[in-house]
Amino acid sequence: MAFTARFQMAARISLALLMLFAFLSASAGVLHAQSLKMVKVVVEFRQSGNQARETLGSTGGVIITRKSVRPDGRVIVEDTQTKTQRSTGIFTLVQDGGESSLLVATKVPYTEAIYYQNYLTGAGYTVARVAFLDVGTALKVRAQILPQNQIRVQLMPRISYFSTEGGGAIDVTEAATELIVPHGQPVFLGGATTQMHEVTRQLLGFGGRQDASETAITITATIQ
Numbered sequence: 001m002a003f004t005a006r007f008q009m010a011a012r013i014s015l016a017l018l019m020l021f022a023f024l025s026a027s028a029g030v031l032h033a034q035s036l037k038m039v040k041v042v043v044e045f046r047q048s049g050n051q052a053r054e055t056l057g058s059t060g061g062v063i064i065t066r067k068s069v070r071p072d073g074r075v076i077v078e079d080t081q082t083k084t085q086r087s088t089g090i091f092t093l094v095q096d097g098g099e100s101s102l103l104v105a106t107k108v109p110y111t112e113a114i115y116y117q118n119y120l121t122g123a124g125y126t127v128a129r130v131a132f133l134d135v136g137t138a139l140k141v142r143a144q145i146l147p148q149n150q151i152r153v154q155l156m157p158r159i160s161y162f163s164t165e166g167g168g169a170i171d172v173t174e175a176a177t178e179l180i181v182p183h184g185q186p187v188f189l190g191g192a193t194t195q196m197h198e199v200t201r202q203l204l205g206f207g208g209r210q211d212a213s214e215t216a217i218t219i220t221a222t223i224q
Contacts, residue, residue: 038224039099039143043089043157043189045173049213051082055206088159090137093224096145105160106138108170127178135160137172143221151221157189173215184222191216 045164055078058143094100113129141155156176163169173192180185200207 022181033150037096038093038146039096039151039153040091040093040141040224041091041139041141041153041155043139043155043223044159044186044218044220045088045137045159045215046218047084047086047213047215048210050082051084051212052210053078054078055079087169088137088161090139090157090159092139092141094141094143096143099140099142101138101140103134103136103138105134107132108135133170135162140205145223146180148181149223151183151223152178152180153219153221154178155219156216158170173217177218179212181219181221184220186218188218189217189219 026177028180034126065150090102092102109132111128113125113128114127115126136159139155141153143154144152146152147174154177156174158174160170160172163171175190177189179187179189189212194212196209196211198209198211
């Protein structure tokens with residue numbers, strides 16, 4: 001009887017250990033599946049601009065015919081408006097609780113001047129060399145999935161492009177923030193506006209130009 005009781009007790013303990021092991025394995029599997037969730041983060045840069053030109057001037061001359069000479073003059077009025085739109089998007093996939101970075105750019109060469117100082121003679125000299133600058137879009141992001149389809153996002157988007165003014169100038173728009181966004185819904189992150197008004201006057205004339213541009217940054221995070 002004692003042997004049978006011991007055997008039954010050992011069987012019960014073995015069964016309990018097996019059930020505990022199965023529960024822990026299932027829990028680990030669920031946690032592992034949850035940790036493998038991915039978040040797609042999309043950042044869009046939208047730039048729109050308006051350019052208006054107004055010109056008022058006059059031209060004149062003399063018309064000669066066989067019988068008479070008479071002056072000829074007229075007023076010239078010019079009013080033009082131009083609208084431009086440019087959109088750039090960049091996205092990356094990041095694991096829940098992880099970090100990701102992405103760079104899509106072109107290396108642009110430019111001339112860099114370096115000054116060397118000779119401390120023995122007290123003189124110095126300048127050397128010009130060619131360096132490279134990355135022009136494009138970059139995104140560094142960290143994401144964490146929260147309850148109720150919320151996502152905590154830490155990101156630093158950056159976009160650079162050649163200025164419309166020409167001359168090799170490069171415009172840069174950069175942001176850094178941490179926020180909680182709903183799953184799959186676009187959220188306005190920020191932006192910048194620029195306005196310029198130019199007036200020129202000539203003999204018997206007038207000219208004016210107005211430029212305005214706006215850059216908006218939007219983020220969308222989606223649980224995959």
